[in-house]
Amino acid sequence: MTRRVYVTGMGVVSSLGLGRQAFWAALVEGRSGVRPVSLFDTSELGRDLACEIRDFRPRDHLTAAEARRVGRCSAFAIAATRMAVVDAGLSLHELAQERVSVVLGTTMGEVDVISELESAWLHGGEGAIAKNKLARYGTSLLPIHVARAVGARGLVQTLPAACAAGNYAIGFAYDQIRAGRADVVITGASEILDKVQFAGFVRLGAIAPERCQPFDKQRKGLLIGEGAGILVLESEEHARKRGANVLAEVGGYGLACDAHHITRPHPEGKGSITAMRAAIASSGISDSQVDFVNAHGTGTPANDQVEALVMREVFGQRRVPISSIKSMLGHCMGAASALEAVACVETTLTGLYPPTINYEEPDPECDVALVANKVMAGKADVVLNNALAFGGYDAVVCFARPGVLPEPRARAGTGDNR
Amino acid sequence: MLPLAITGLGIVSPFGIGRAQFFSAMSDPEAAEARAFSGPHKVLSDPRFARARLAEVPDFDAALYLGDKGLRNLDRATKMLVVAAKHALEDAGLKRDGAFTSVVPERIGICAATAYGSLDSITEINRVAELEHPRYLNPSRFPNTVINAAAGYVSIWEGLEGPNVTVVDGNCGSADAVLTAETHLACGRADALLVGGFEVLNEPLYLAFEKLGVISEGESLSAPGAVASRGTHLGEGAALMVLEAPEAARARGATVLGEVVGFGSAFEPPASAAQLVHASDKAVERAVRAALLDAGLTASSIDLVLCAESGVNRMDMAEEEGLARVLGSDVATLATKALWGETFGAAAALGMAASLAWFAGTAPRPLLRGELVRPVRTVLVMTMGYYGNVSVVIVKKA
Numbered sequence: 001m002t003r004r005v006y007v008t009g010m011g012v013v014s015s016l017g018l019g020r021q022a023f024w025a026a027l028v029e030g031r032s033g034v035r036p037v038s039l040f041d042t043s044e045l046g047r048d049l050a051c052e053i054r055d056f057r058p059r060d061h062l063t064a065a066e067a068r069r070v071g072r073c074s075a076f077a078i079a080a081t082r083m084a085v086v087d088a089g090l091s092l093h094e095l096a097q098e099r100v101s102v103v104l105g106t107t108m109g110e111v112d113v114i115s116e117l118e119s120a121w122l123h124g125g126e127g128a129i130a131k132n133k134l135a136r137y138g139t140s141l142l143p144i145h146v147a148r149a150v151g152a153r154g155l156v157q158t159l160p161a162a163c164a165a166g167n168y169a170i171g172f173a174y175d176q177i178r179a180g181r182a183d184v185v186i187t188g189a190s191e192i193l194d195k196v197q198f199a200g201f202v203r204l205g206a207i208a209p210e211r212c213q214p215f216d217k218q219r220k221g222l223l224i225g226e227g228a229g230i231l232v233l234e235s236e237e238h239a240r241k242r243g244a245n246v247l248a249e250v251g252g253y254g255l256a257c258d259a260h261h262i263t264r265p266h267p268e269g270k271g272s273i274t275a276m277r278a279a280i281a282s283s284g285i286s287d288s289q290v291d292f293v294n295a296h297g298t299g300t301p302a303n304d305q306v307e308a309l310v311m312r313e314v315f316g317q318r319r320v321p322i323s324s325i326k327s328m329l330g331h332c333m334g335a336a337s338a339l340e341a342v343a344c345v346e347t348t349l350t351g352l353y354p355p356t357i358n359y360e361e362p363d364p365e366c367d368v369a370l371v372a373n374k375v376m377a378g379k380a381d382v383v384l385n386n387a388l389a390f391g392g393y394d395a396v397v398c399f400a401r402p403g404v405l406p407e408p409r410a411r412a413g414t415g416d417n418r
Numbered sequence: 419m420l421p422l423a424i425t426g427l428g429i430v431s432p433f434g435i436g437r438a439q440f441f442s443a444m445s446d447p448e449a450a451e452a453r454a455f456s457g458p459h460k461v462l463s464d465p466r467f468a469r470a471r472l473a474e475v476p477d478f479d480a481a482l483y484l485g486d487k488g489l490r491n492l493d494r495a496t497k498m499l500v501v502a503a504k505h506a507l508e509d510a511g512l513k514r515d516g517a518f519t520s521v522v523p524e525r526i527g528i529c530a531a532t533a534y535g536s537l538d539s540i541t542e543i544n545r546v547a548e549l550e551h552p553r554y555l556n557p558s559r560f561p562n563t564v565i566n567a568a569a570g571y572v573s574i575w576e577g578l579e580g581p582n583v584t585v586v587d588g589n590c591g592s593a594d595a596v597l598t599a600e601t602h603l604a605c606g607r608a609d610a611l612l613v614g615g616f617e618v619l620n621e622p623l624y625l626a627f628e629k630l631g632v633i634s635e636g637e638s639l640s641a642p643g644a645v646a647s648r649g650t651h652l653g654e655g656a657a658l659m660v661l662e663a664p665e666a667a668r669a670r671g672a673t674v675l676g677e678v679v680g681f682g683s684a685f686e687p688p689a690s691a692a693q694l695v696h697a698s699d700k701a702v703e704r705a706v707r708a709a710l711l712d713a714g715l716t717a718s719s720i721d722l723v724l725c726a727e728s729g730v731n732r733m734d735m736a737e738e739e740g741l742a743r744v745l746g747s748d749v750a751t752l753a754t755k756a757l758w759g760e761t762f763g764a765a766a767a768l769g770m771a772a773s774l775a776w777f778a779g780t781a782p783r784p785l786l787r788g789e790l791v792r793p794v795r796t797v798l799v800m801t802m803g804y805y806g807n808v809s810v811v812i813v814k815k816a
Contacts, residue, residue: 045553065691098684098704107564111540118544118622126625134626135694140533140588144805148687155683156807157594158586160565168583175601196543199552200560255607257527257582259573262561271579274524278607390561391570393582 004408005177007399008244009088009232010342011080013190015051015225016329019083023339024346027354028375032328034211034223040195047207051225051330052193066149071110071136074145076228076335077190081146084186088232089244094184096151101182102143103157103173105165105189107334107390112194113137146186154182163296163331164389165189166229166338167397171253173233174397178408183238189338190228197333198224204263206300212331214297214324214356215304215370217363222298225330229338231345248345251382251398251405252282258392264302269310271394272386276314279384279396284406287315291379292353294340295368296386297324298331303388308366310386319369321378327357337387337395344383344399351380419597419712420604423667423816424676426510426660428502428612429771432473432653432758435483436505437774444775447783451757455651461619471634473653473759474619484575491558493542495535495618496568498656503528503572506612510660511672518577520670527580527608528569529599530658531591531615533762536565538620568616580608589726590683590801591615591763592657592770593809597681599661609666614767616656624652632730649729653759657767659774664816675774680713680812682706687806696806697733702740709798709810710744717745720812721794722782724769726802727753728760737802738787745798750788766801770813773797777815 012019015033016026026033033051042048053076058067061079070078085095094100113136120128143156155176161168166189173187201207201224208221239246256271256278265272280287295307311322325343332339343354352375359372381404385397398405429436432454433443443450454473461474480489480497483504489497507513512521539562546555561567566584573582581602585595592615599613627633627650634649659675667674684704688696710717723741727734741749754769755761761768776782776794795815802808 044551063691069692069694108540111563114537114540114622115544115547117626118541119548121622121625122545122548126629129625129629131629134629137626138533138588140586140591140803140807141805143587144685144803144807147685151687153685153687155594155597155809156587156685160584160586162564162566172598172601175605179601179604195552196540196547196555196563199547199555200543200557200563203553203555203557203560205557255527255581255583255602256524257570257573257579259523259577259579262567262570262574274579282605389566390564391566391582392573393566393570 003178004236005174005250006234006236006239007231007247007250007345008234008239009084010345011083011087011230012342013053013056013076013080014227014329014339015053020342027325027328027343028352030355030357030373032357033225033330039193045199045202047202047209049223050193051223053226070145071113073106073110073190073192074142077104077142077146078149080228080230081149081186084230084232085150092151098153099183100152101154101176101185102147102152103169103185103187104143104146105159105161105169105334105338106142106191107160107162107165108197109142110137112192115196142190150186152186161393162389162391163333163336164387164393164395165334166336166341167385167387167395170231170341170397171395174250177233177235183235185233186230187233188228188230189335191226191333191335193224193226208299211358212299212327213358214299214327215363215366215368216359217361219299219301219304221300223330225332227332227335227339229335229342231341246402248348248399249402249405251400252279253397254278254282256394260392263390265306265388269306269313271392272306272310272388273313275394275396276310279398283398285382289382290320290384291382292347293320293322293384293386294344295322295324296388297326299326305365308368311368321353321369321371323353323356323371325354337385341385341397344385347380347383348399348401351377353378419600419681421664422600422603422661422678423664423674424659424678424774425662425667425672425674426506427675427771427774428504428506428509429657430475430498430502431655432475437509440771441775441778444772445780447757454758462621462624464621467621467624470624471651472619473651475654492571493539493562495538495616496571498618499530499568499616500572500575502656502658503576503612506658506660507576512610512660521610523577523579525580525609526578527582528572528578528612529583529585529595530569531585531595531763532565532617533586533588533591534623535568535616536563537623538618539563541622587807588803589762589765590803590807590809592765592767593801593811596678596811603663610660610662612658613661614658615764617654617761617764619652619654627652634729651759653761655758655761655764655768657764657771659770674816676777677814677816678811679814680709682708682712683809684708685807695804697736698806699736699740701806701808702737703743705808705810706741706744709812713812719796720745720749720798721792722797723749723751724754724797724799725751726800728755733802748788750790751786752782753786766799766811769799773813
């Protein structure tokens, strides 16, 4: 039996607001989440701006026991999950099942815990290492905390695919439903702003001094953000049976690896082109049916140029609208493509393409049909979410309005999975 | 699941590097174990750790296998994984003299698991930030802090352009990596995948587990193969296997070392909201049943269980109870961590690698429980996370 996979709920923790409504309203308005960093001292680093979340109070979303047990990254994920579950109209009884799984992405998880512990160790000796803090580290804890929050009892897994982690997680979650291994999967990604990560990007010369300007000739780099985007994926059968409100269908997805450089994209976009073509083909459509692409669009010189090249290579003469919400939200690392996936679904629901703000001077090297500065209305039956990452990773996920995509093809080995 | 052929093994372990050395050590595991823990170790250089009983990969020198160039910015974990990948591809006959023979780069990738693979690099970078200043941290070492960097470097070294996935699920990682690989192969995203895991020893890791009270420095064995009596000893290593569809393996005339035929996974939360660490016999039972169902096998067809026993009493007891409920209490069981220590995300991969040695005819020992009644043809590899999560893989002789 082939099965369609639907998005039936979404939750967001972001510098532009909490919850999908606030998030989407801010994106449509073209608001910026950029502000001075308050989480750590940036003096002497030469850069001091990021899209930091200021209005997140863990106890608004977490129980007292959870708040004691979890780090900031897991707290974001739990909060966004609770929002997504409410949005999906799923009861705790429907979630406390063996066929409910949690698959999440992140780059570094609770990395600030390591900094804190190591600082204590270096300055205060072994005795200063707090045992209860030790237990907060572990990238594998992220989906455990989320599974406990909703009662899920199926597979728990983290896919740490750096800046493509959200797409990796959503793709694998989709796979598990297609294979009949789960009915519902809580998926997406979470990431926090951290001092060492911030300093690392400064040292790579990747952080812009003031603004993130994707595809602009004067673009000077990325701005780091943080947050969590969580999606509830559900099998067609499960969604139909409970009369769920279907937001969008997850089409296919594509993965590839540049095998070229650990941080820089392949100069000809080799893996990225493969991944985008695979996302289109595995959705059972042709490139002519893609209406909009949510760009990776980091605002670094190399990324945007390669992405423009990929668009030309995949779509030829047809200028498919493209936009980068990183201009507003910053680069939320592992969570980036999860938050962008939420935006993709909103695009299919509203027919609105969110803008790329701060766009002033066209770059002949980035000749794309950019949604510059102001939101645009357009056809939004099929939308692609593009991501690239450290490690030479390329991952593209397709989202579509329900009823647009053809019946999915059977997957090998499906029959004996139930 | 789709049954998958294992056609190559690359391994960096305390028992040697490459399949031949590892298989040979598995033919006399007790002697091998003595060697693995024989120390004095070198990997934790502070004299404070001199008494630590560790299964380290002795004198690991990646340059012997990869040459001198391009290694400067790779950390120990990455080097081990790259060496394992190189060996696996050659062992499977997919590469000869560094060139692909029967697979195109776009159709081969890697699914590698680790729990703490980037800890070494994160703490190294942190140290610079803390003791000097963040502005002095080395940008060419910074990418190593990202946990998928090791698999990313494998793609660069070996030219793998297919799916490149790092899986993190604590101790269950490399069992889960098998599911990931099966998923991508079944969905036609690759023709062959390197699958396995890696973990390395370092001071912060040792210190953390010592602080959590699970490390033992004792040496005596109260029962053959039992680790419970002596607490956890840490180990390290990297193991990657080439997985591909059996038809594809046959078509290219590959030697099939074994087959992966089943996967099962379960999570059971603790009853108390305040509790974090949790051992669930119910999760063990559910995951083992799921794996048997997935493989289309009955409990009686399991010849050998590679249990996850790690010397943490609560965990070990829950495992034994859960296993007994499905497989009976006299199924032949071997505690692999008595051989090579706790290797977290790499554990299932090392267990699968040892299974291949036993399929090839060497005798698994020392057994923790039960007796072998026939040559080993079907092995159930257990993994147990610290939080109530369990994953199981079943491998079979081809």
